[in-house]
Amino acid sequence: MNIVSSIVGISIMGAAAPGVMQMSIAPVEAQKRAQNFGIAESAAVVYAAQHEGTATSPVTAGDCEPTLLTVGAWQVTCSYGTDNYRQSVTRGFRVLTQPAGNNDNTFAVDAPASFSIWQCPPDDPFGVEGFNDRTNGWCVPTPLTHWGKSHPIEPENWVYDLSPWFTGSATGPNG
16 A cells, blocks of 8 residues: 555545534434423323323423413423433323312303304304314204203203293393
């Protein structure tokens, strides 16, 4: 081997060294990011599970930050790691919009003054999840229709107060 080929070989290795070095540590970096992602994922799933279906508003806990999306719907973003290895995961969950049992007579939706001729379908028993918007009126809720026999809804689970219609007032709560 002559001196020229040795110098050329050393020059090529000198120019390629940073790339070779980066390739050699890439698996270790990927493993660290995956480990941090797993920890963040676990934290987000546990946080969402702990708050799913509760009646309390979620609060920030550690590296987990809850965000209100709409009434009753939340998302939580949990992060773990530092600098380039920090990983974040977001999970969604729902909370109760009214206290269980409805003992204080508060409801998630104001009661309508009257109803349209439509009966609310079993998959939207009060019409507030889209049926009322599509028909431009308040459909007759499941507890007041024949659907109520096959899909009963207990008073503590009503989204608005139906008491005036059960007490004989045909016009509703306003008279």
